[in-house]
Amino acid sequence: MKTLESQPPTKRKQKKQPSKWVKVKKRLLGTNSDRGLIMKVIFYALLISVGFVFLYPVIYMISYSFKDLSDLLNSSVNWIPTHFYTENITRAYEVLDYIPTLLETIFVAVVPSVLQMMVAAVVGYGFARYDFKGKRILLVLVISTFVIPPQITVIPRYILFNNLGLLGSIAAYAIPAGLGQGINSAIFILIFYQTYRAIPVSLIEAARLDGAGEFKIFTKIGIPMGLSAFIISFLFSLVWYWNETYLASIYFGGTLSTLPLELQRFVAAYNNMFPGSGGDGIAGVNEAIELAATLLSIIPLLIIYFISQKWFVESIDRSGITGE
Amino acid sequence: MIKKIMKNPENKGYLFILPWLIGFVTLTIYPILYSFYLSFFDVTITTEGIQTESVGIENYQSAMTSDIEFINRLIEYVREILISVPLIVIISLLIALLLNQNIRFKGVFRTIFFLPVIISSGPVLDKLIGLDIATLNMVETNALYEMIAGMDNILASSFVYIIDNLIILLWFSGVQILIFNSALQKVDKKIYEAASIDGASSWESFWKITLPSLFPMIMVNIVYTTVMYSVSSLSTIVGHIQSNMFQLETGFGYASSLSWIYFILIVLVLITFTGIIGLFNRKYK
Numbered sequence: 200m201k202t203l204e205s206q207p208p209t210k211r212k213q214k215k216q217p218s219k220w221v222k223v224k225k226r227l228l229g230t231n232s233d234r235g236l237i238m239k240v241i242f243y244a245l246l247i248s249v250g251f252v253f254l255y256p257v258i259y260m261i262s263y264s265f266k267d268l269s270d271l272l273n274s275s276v277n278w279i280p281t282h283f284y285t286e287n288i289t290r291a292y293e294v295l296d297y298i299p300t301l302l303e304t305i306f307v308a309v310v311p312s313v314l315q316m317m318v319a320a321v322v323g324y325g326f327a328r329y330d331f332k333g334k335r336i337l338l339v340l341v342i343s344t345f346v347i348p349p350q351i352t353v354i355p356r357y358i359l360f361n362n363l364g365l366l367g368s369i370a371a372y373a374i375p376a377g378l379g380q381g382i383n384s385a386i387f388i389l390i391f392y393q394t395y396r397a398i399p400v401s402l403i404e405a406a407r408l409d410g411a412g413e414f415k416i417f418t419k420i421g422i423p424m425g426l427s428a429f430i431i432s433f434l435f436s437l438v439w440y441w442n443e444t445y446l447a448s449i450y451f452g453g454t455l456s457t458l459p460l461e462l463q464r465f466v467a468a469y470n471n472m473f474p475g476s477g478g479d480g481i482a483g484v485n486e487a488i489e490l491a492a493t494l495l496s497i498i499p500l501l502i503i504y505f506i507s508q509k510w511f512v513e514s515i516d517r518s519g520i521t522g523e
Numbered sequence: 524m525i526k527k528i529m530k531n532p533e534n535k536g537y538l539f540i541l542p543w544l545i546g547f548v549t550l551t552i553y554p555i556l557y558s559f560y561l562s563f564f565d566v567t568i569t570t571e572g573i574q575t576e577s578v579g580i581e582n583y584q585s586a587m588t589s590d591i592e593f594i595n596r597l598i599e600y601v602r603e604i605l606i607s608v609p610l611i612v613i614i615s616l617l618i619a620l621l622l623n624q625n626i627r628f629k630g631v632f633r634t635i636f637f638l639p640v641i642i643s644s645g646p647v648l649d650k651l652i653g654l655d656i657a658t659l660n661m662v663e664t665n666a667l668y669e670m671i672a673g674m675d676n677i678l679a680s681s682f683v684y685i686i687d688n689l690i691i692l693l694w695f696s697g698v699q700i701l702i703f704n705s706a707l708q709k710v711d712k713k714i715y716e717a718a719s720i721d722g723a724s725s726w727e728s729f730w731k732i733t734l735p736s737l738f739p740m741i742m743v744n745i746v747y748t749t750v751m752y753s754v755s756s757l758s759t760i761v762g763h764i765q766s767n768m769f770q771l772e773t774g775f776g777y778a779s780s781l782s783w784i785y786f787i788l789i790v791l792v793l794i795t796f797t798g799i800i801g802l803f804n805r806k807y808k
Contacts, residue, residue: 239626242621242624242626243626245621246621246622246626246632249618249621249636249693250632250635250636252659252689252690252693253635253636253638253639253690253693253694254635254638255656255659255690256651256656256657256690257638257642259656260656318542318543321539321540321542322539322540322542322543324539325536325537325538325539325540326536326539326540328536328539329533329534329535329536329539330533330536331533331534331536331537334536337540337544340547341543344547344551345750346746346750346789346790346793347551347555347786348750348753348754348782348785348786348789349754350754350761350764350782350785350786351554351555351558351782351783351786352550352551352554352555352558353782354554354558354561354768354775354778354779354782355553355554355555355557355558355561356550356554358557358573358775359554362572374550375546375550377542377546378542378543378545378546378547378549378550379542379543379546379547380543380546380547380550380551384543388543413535413538417539438640438641441644442642442643442644442645442647443644444644444645444646444756445645445756445761445765448765449765449768459644459645459646459647460646462644462646462647462650463645463646463649486654489650489654490650490654493646493647493650493651496644496646496647497642497647500641500642501641501642503641504638504641504642508634508637511637511640511641512630512633512634512637512701514701515698515701515702515704515705516701516705516708520702520705520743521702521705521706521709521740
């Protein structure tokens with residue numbers, strides 16, 4: 200009390216009613232706990248410009264897909280084509296042999312993804328819920344498989360699959376995926392490991408006391424409690440298998456094709472389909488047609504992403520990779 | 524005997540990891556050893572099967588001496604990865620820090636930043652690079668850019684590489700942004716409060732609190748970025764190995780030796796990166 204009274208009254212007054220300038224300053228520059236308006240504007244400006252750079256190729260792609268030859272050559276036409284021109288899309292659609300290729304891509308991506316998801320769940324559960332000899336070393340080996348480039352294993356696997364007559368069939372994807380050696384399997388095992396470590400031991404003990412077998416406990420408790428890990432693993436597997444072209448071109452030869460593979464050989468396929476193009480009325484392959492094909496090849500993924508983006512974006516929060 | 528082992532309920536864990544164990548031995552360990560073995564042979568595939576002829580270390584020798592294309596690509600790879608990986612990690616850290624501010628539409632921004640992870644297959648990236656939309660064309664016509672591009676030294680060429688591949692580099696940072704963002708949200712808010720009561724500015728808080736608590740995730744992201752970058756089909760070495768696989772004069776043996784050289788190089792890069800980060804980490808503590 201004494202110290203308060205001893206303070207000069209003017210100073211106390213100033214603290215109670217800050218001048219207008221201080222108020223404005225606080226608004227604009229912020230305080231330690233709250234950012235000011237200027238900082239906020241800078242943050243939004245930065246985020247929006249970075250976001251634009253991220254989206255730039257996609258916007259460019261959409262814009263160019265609808266440009267005809269005269270728009271392409273006309274430098275005053277920037278983002279918005281002068282008229283609605285769909286020839287590029289229909290032509291690319293034809294060359295990609297779109298619907299059959301799309302169905303094949305879905306087949307090639309879904310089969311290994313489902314297997315990879317299920318195996319990663321079982322293996323991750325085993326690592327998380329049991330203590331057995333050599334567990335730590337095995338877990339380190341699981342993680343280390345992430346670092347091994349596919350280039351090392353692809354030649355022996357090719358020879359092996361060749362001897363077994365599995366080349367050119369989905370088995371070349373399904374078998375590694377079903378044995379936990381598919382694309383980035385290690386990540387999925389790790390996600391399930393983290394998920395299942397979080398289940399309380401008492402829950403499992405209770406089930407054991409009720410006489411449930413170990414595998415039944417997994418199906419009755421593990422599967423429902425790991426649901427988000429299942430969804431995340433499936434979605435990421437799907438996207439990674441969908442986009443894989445290196446392994447696909449080696450294992451499948453020409454028998455199974457995917458949209459990315461067709462996109463890879465698009466220019467050659469186009470020239471093959473429209474020989475002598477560029478002359479009589481049919482446009483030769485150009486930037487707009489190539490971008491239309493690229494757009495067509497990513498549209499299914501975009502649809503998957505916009506339906507399930509919450510799962511993708513929250514995957515890392517949910518997977519517990521960054522700790523609890 | 525198996526019954527005896529399985530008597531202990533804990534050993535049932537082996538049953539759960541059995542699929543992985545089988546796969547690991549047959550589809551990872553065996554191929555690794557086999558490809559190492561093949562790298563010392565001249566392999567030809569005939570209708571009767573595979574024929575091998577021992578050539579000693581000749582594959583490695585010719586890869587490192589006479590395969591000019593391979594050597595150039597290795598040098599290029601090392602240069603690119605030393606620039607790209609730190610850059611990608613720093614960019615994603617900065618973007619994650621921005622996202623961690625108290626802003627609206629956080630979800631929309633996260634969705635945009637993650638989008639490239641979904642759509643960037645090798646051929647799509649190839650098209651972007653091939654059609655020159657891997658960078659902003661307004662930057663490339665900038666006078667300053669043209670001036671620097673005209674210079675002939677390592678800094679200038681690194682700068683040109685970054686600008687020319689700006690969008691590709693950003694597109695490689697989707698997962699890393701989310702990892703950093705998720706880690707940032709898990710830093711205890713009370714520590715910041717305590718620090719600000721003690722008079723620490725947010726700049727000081729970043730260096731003293733945020734960065735040290737992010738070290739494990741920096742490590743994770745560096746490993747992740749290095750691996751993803753190295754095995755992506757954009758890597759010219761991957762393409763070189765693949766084309767040698769199916770070439771008559773070279774074949775599987777030579778391609779195996781190339782992939783081993785590449786593998787060792789990737790591991791060396793990883794050791795270098797994690798070593799540097801480890802040193803920093805120790806200095807901080």
